Amino acid sequence: MLTKKLTILAFFAFGCYSVNAQDQDPKAKKILDELSTKTKACTTIKAEFSWVIEKKDKSKDSQVGKIQTKGAKYKLEIPGHEIYCDGKTVWDYIKDANEVQIKDVEVGGDDAVSPSNIFTIYEKGFKYKFESEDASTQIISLFPTNPDKKKFHTIKLYIDKAKKQINSVKMFMKDGTTQTYTIKTFACSAVIADTDFVFDSKAHKGISIEDLR
Numbered sequence: 001m002l003t004k005k006l007t008i009l010a011f012f013a014f015g016c017y018s019v020n021a022q023d024q025d026p027k028a029k030k031i032l033d034e035l036s037t038k039t040k041a042c043t044t045i046k047a048e049f050s051w052v053i054e055k056k057d058k059s060k061d062s063q064v065g066k067i068q069t070k071g072a073k074y075k076l077e078i079p080g081h082e083i084y085c086d087g088k089t090v091w092d093y094i095k096d097a098n099e100v101q102i103k104d105v106e107v108g109g110d111d112a113v114s115p116s117n118i119f120t121i122y123e124k125g126f127k128y129k130f131e132s133e134d135a136s137t138q139i140i141s142l143f144p145t146n147p148d149k150k151k152f153h154t155i156k157l158y159i160d161k162a163k164k165q166i167n168s169v170k171m172f173m174k175d176g177t178t179q180t181y182t183i184k185t186f187a188c189s190a191v192i193a194d195t196d197f198v199f200d201s202k203a204h205k206g207i208s209i210e211d212l213r
Contacts, residue, residue, distance in 0.1 A: 028130040042188035056176040073197040091199035
């Protein structure tokens with residue numbers, strides 16, 4: 001159920017396949033290197049985002065959420081769920097059920113979820129190509145180096161030229177749907193206590209705890 005709910009984060013975890021930089025588009029690489037340098041300078045990140053799925057019949061579904069990260073730690077808030085990770089353990093608090101599911105962090109593999117990588121998704125497992133730019137935005141396409149194991153075939157990054165920051169990500173799925181993630185707000189190096197990444201069951205009276213470790 002956690003995996004289902006975190007479809008919204010599918011693009012945060014694409015495995016660990018290295019890519020030879022010599023095979024890459026040099027203009028795209030320069031832009032992504034600048035983006036990576038700017039992002040990694042942030043000791044923490046806080047962001048609000050929207051997520052829109054458009055199906056083949058043109059119907060749409062949308063959600064909004066919040067995420068904060070600190071190294072491998074993260075807290076994700078999406079409708080009905082608060083998901084905490086201290087780098088070792090994941091707590092998925094299901095609000096309507098007043099239930100928390102506890103799992104170990106998944107390491108590696110195609111289904112591993114790692115929201116801490118949200119703003120550096122392009123660094124491993126992709127070939128990339130510069131597409132176009134205008135006065136404010138640069139567009140780069142990503143292609144997985146191991147496409148047979150992925151549910152998508154292409155990802156497009158829309159990057160703010162001045163801020164060197166990802167504005168939105170568009171995933172093109174093999175089933176014909178598209179998923180678009182738009183960053184609404186972004187705060188770099190805000191003070192976040194480590195305790196913010198640990199779920200406090202004592203704060204929820206009558207909570208049901210399902211330990212799946």
